[in-house]
Amino acid sequence: MSSADDRTARARIRDTALELFAEHGEGMVTMRQIAEQAGVSPALVVHHFGSKDGLRDAVVEHVRAWLDDLIDRSSQPDVTTDLAAGNWGSIAELVAPEALDGTLAAMPRYLRRLLLSGDPVGTDLIRSWHTRTVEVFKAWDAAGVIDAGENPRIRAAICMTADFGLFLLADQWREVLGTDPLGDGLPQWAAESMSVYGALFTGSTHPSAQE
Structure with a gap:
């Protein structure tokens, strides 16, 4: 994966988390759900943000x-x-x-x-x-x-x-x-x-x- 693709995936994960957090509340959304909707693996979400708290901060x-x-x-x-x-x-x-x-x-x-x-x-x-x-x-x-x-x-x-x-x-x-x-x-x-x-x-x- 190129660095440009990597940055795009990071933004897509963040934006997906924003939409799911807004719709359901942070407590009702899992990292796996965010990964599935963003079209990436859960491991990539962890790679970019470390944890759900890190993703929330982003x-x-x-x-x-x-x-x-x-x-x-x-x-x-x-x-x-x-x-x-x-x-x-x-x-x-x-x-x-x-x-x-x-x-x-x-x-x-x-x-x-x-x-x-x-x-x-x-x-x-x-x-x-x-x-x-x-x-x-x-x-x-x-x-x-x-x-x-x-x-x-x-x-x-x-x-x-x-x-x-x-x-x-x-x-x-x-x-x-x-x-x-x-x-x-x-x-x-x-x-x-x-x-x-x-x-x-x-x-x-x-x-x-x-x-």
Whole structure:
């Protein structure tokens, strides 16, 4: 097996584990089941990850990197320029294509399991993303894009509560709205969310709004 094939197998195993963990919960999934669905031998799973705990760590880091990447891209200069011009749709364009991908669609469902179970890993992820979000809010405030308020940490927490609430209530909103807010309905959901945030965050308390 070539090194390229080996790396592809590792990613396939990780993604399969993510999907099975999201669907059934980590405690209900065996290494053998993951190997069978990924089309590899159990020995190869052990070779790449050592144990189920090692595989779980890889899944968690994959999820962490997914949202880290979205946060990184949302703070790019060209996006900040768009936001300063009132084009909040640029953020929606960053988010929408990601969650429409087949493999990535399992990430919100996996996060929902972590958050609802009270798993410390879920709290750690929220803490990390909250720190990053506060940094972005402060940068946007300095650029005159938003008013981060007197307490950016709480303001960021409020926004994250709304965003992650979608993961927790996705099934209910799918029934109520008749469209999947984490699937085909995501582009419209993201656009409307950013329009609401844009209206809330550009208040008269920001220095640039008082000039």
